Amino acid sequence: KATVSVLNWAHTPLSPMSEMLGHGLTKGGEMKASTDDLARYEKTHYFQHEKDRKHLETNETYKLRVVSGRGNTRLAEDICKILGVQLGGLDVMQEASEQILVKGANHYNGDDVFVVQSLCESRDEKRDCDIDLNTACMELLMMCHALRVGAAKRITAVVPYYAYSRQDRKTKPRVPISASALAQLICSMGVDRVMTVDLHKGQIQGFFHNTPVDNLPTHIEFSKVVLEQICPAAGVSNTEEELTIVAPDANGVQRARNLANCVAARSIATCLKRHVNGETRIDIVGDVEGQVCVIVDDLTDSGTTLCRSISLLEKKNAKAIYAVVTHGVFSGACVEQIMAHPALKKLFITDSVNMKDKIEKYQGTKIEVISIAPMLAEAIERTHSEVSLEAIFHSFR
Numbered sequence: 001k002a003t004v005s006v007l008n009w010a011h012t013p014l015s016p017m018s019e020m021l022g023h024g025l026t027k028g029g030e031m032k033a034s035t036d037d038l039a040r041y042e043k044t045h046y047f048q049h050e051k052d053r054k055h056l057e058t059n060e061t062y063k064l065r066v067v068s069g070r071g072n073t074r075l076a077e078d079i080c081k082i083l084g085v086q087l088g089g090l091d092v093m094q095e096a097s098e099q100i101l102v103k104g105a106n107h108y109n110g111d112d113v114f115v116v117q118s119l120c121e122s123r124d125e126k127r128d129c130d131i132d133l134n135t136a137c138m139e140l141l142m143m144c145h146a147l148r149v150g151a152a153k154r155i156t157a158v159v160p161y162y163a164y165s166r167q168d169r170k171t172k173p174r175v176p177i178s179a180s181a182l183a184q185l186i187c188s189m190g191v192d193r194v195m196t197v198d199l200h201k202g203q204i205q206g207f208f209h210n211t212p213v214d215n216l217p218t219h220i221e222f223s224k225v226v227l228e229q230i231c232p233a234a235g236v237s238n239t240e241e242e243l244t245i246v247a248p249d250a251n252g253v254q255r256a257r258n259l260a261n262c263v264a265a266r267s268i269a270t271c272l273k274r275h276v277n278g279e280t281r282i283d284i285v286g287d288v289e290g291q292v293c294v295i296v297d298d299l300t301d302s303g304t305t306l307c308r309s310i311s312l313l314e315k316k317n318a319k320a321i322y323a324v325v326t327h328g329v330f331s332g333a334c335v336e337q338i339m340a341h342p343a344l345k346k347l348f349i350t351d352s353v354n355m356k357d358k359i360e361k362y363q364g365t366k367i368e369v370i371s372i373a374p375m376l377a378e379a380i381e382r383t384h385s386e387v388s389l390e391a392i393f394h395s396f397r
Contacts, residue, residue: 033081040371041082045224046392047374062153064384065111069139070131072118072354075160078373079116083381088113090146092139100135102142105150113152114195114380115143119163119182120329120353133163137182141189148190156193156383157186158376160352161327165200165299168207183207195379197352197372198298198326201251214389216379218350218372219255219296222324223262225348225370226294233345234292234320239264242319244291246284248309249273252297259296259324266291271309282308288318295323300349303334307341314343324348330358339366 033041041047067088068076080087091103117140121132131139140157147155167178186194187208195214199205205213226243236242243265247256249272256268269286293313300306306323313321321343328349335358338347349359350372359367375392382389 037078037081040369041078041374043224044371044374045221046378047082063111064380065108065113065152066380067108067113067115067143067147069115069117069136069143071120071122071136071139072116072160072352073122074354074356075118075351075371075373075376076116078351078371079377079380082374082377090143092143094131094135100138100142102139102146105143105146105152107150108147109151110153112154112156112384113147114156114158114383115140115147116158116160116376117143118161118353119159120161120327122354123357137163137185141185144186144189144191154192155190156195156380157191158195158380160197160350160372160376161329162196162199162204165204168201168204177207179204180207184209187211193383195376195383197350197376198255200298214379214383216372216375216389216392217258218326218375219258219262220392220394221350221370221372221375222259222296222348225324226259226263229348229368230292230294230322230346234322236292240266242266242292244269244286244288244293244318246271246286246288246293246295246309246313248295248297248305255298256296259294265294269293271312282312284312284316288313288316290317290319292320293318293322295321297323297325299327299329300325300334300338301329301331303330303337307337310338310341310344314341318343320345322346322348326350327352328355328359329353330355335359335362335367 064085065088066076066080066085067090069092077087089104093101095101117136119133119136122136123130144155144157164178164182170177191211193212194208197216198218199215202215205215231239243263244267245256245260245265247253247270250270253270260268267286269284269288271282271284273280273282295306295309297306310321322345339362347367348370350370352372363369379389379392
């Protein structure tokens with residue numbers, strides 16, 4: 001009977017957005033999406049395929065619960081608004097001695113709990129203070145451990161941005177593989193599943209050993225951006241002749257290939273670094289002259305790689321240059337450095353990292369934020385209902 005119920009839900013006709021978001025959002029203090037929220041969600045790919053979520057309220061013994069630390073509270077709130085559930089009351093605080101204290105885990109006995117926490121620098125607007133990357137990591141560990149000893153039935157760590165992902169191998173003798181060390185810490189807290197977005201390298205999933213990992217891709221979301229925003233703005237009428245997807249380094253070729261396949265781009269170009277007499281030189285493999293070029297990357301930290309790619313494409317006479325990046329970490333003066341390039345028409349990033357203060361000056365003009373809350377909400381709902389995530393990895397269309 002339960003299996004039939006899930007299958008029927010998975011294939012029910014789509015409800016109007018107003019009815020879907022209006023259902024259950026005010027009952028019992030659940031979060032409600034505003035008009036501005038709806039406008040942000042409607043720009044995404046997955047929001048168009050939301051389903052009636054009445055079934056999330058019917059199970060009294062295995063409830064879907066969403067809690068969050070201070071890593072990216074706004075993203076967690078957006079996820080709850082779409083799911084029509086209340087953001088959990090797990091209280092995370094920091095004592096005067098800088099020690100992290102978690103309270104309220106005893107309210108989740110027997111529940112299916114999703115812990116949303118991006119491992120990045122962020123701003124705690126409620127307490128008017130900043131938290132650093134390592135504090136966010138400790139908060140995730142403490143929350144998961146508190147839920148485990150509090151008898152939650154299943155714990156899924158939803159980590160939109162996974163820190164230390166670039167430290168995934170030994171580049172020198174006697175250096176740690178930090179991505180592996182962090183994965184082992186998360187697993188040791190009793191996490192049953194990990195959900196993340198666009199890992200720097202896919203093999204990081206293997207660091208979690210026997211814990212299943214869902215590495216959600218963003219190329220489908222970015223394909224909607226390319227086809228509905230970039231192409232019309234750049235005057236592209238035929239992507240098979242006028243559009244080129246660019247990987248800023250050799251590690252991003254597969255990511256560029258996935259996006260190119262979704263948008264039927266003419267070709268893929270790759271920027272390759274090499275060291276000559278102590279100097280770093282970048283060459284481009286592929287023809288970009290007269291093309292509308294879209295640089296796709298998983299992470300922008302210092303902005304050096306992105307800026308070098310923009311300069312090289314400009315030198316090779318690209319017609320127009322855009323960039324789509326999953327995780328905008330933007331350390332130091334990264335944003336100003338990128339925005340100083342007049343050749344870059346626009347930068348699109350997701351809200352996996354909350355960098356509102358750094359990009360506010362340019363948001364809406366040269367930087368646009370694409371919400372991944374609909375994609376994460378869809379993945380959370382499917383995981384809770386034991387439905388395959390295959391559609392997210394490919395496309396609903």
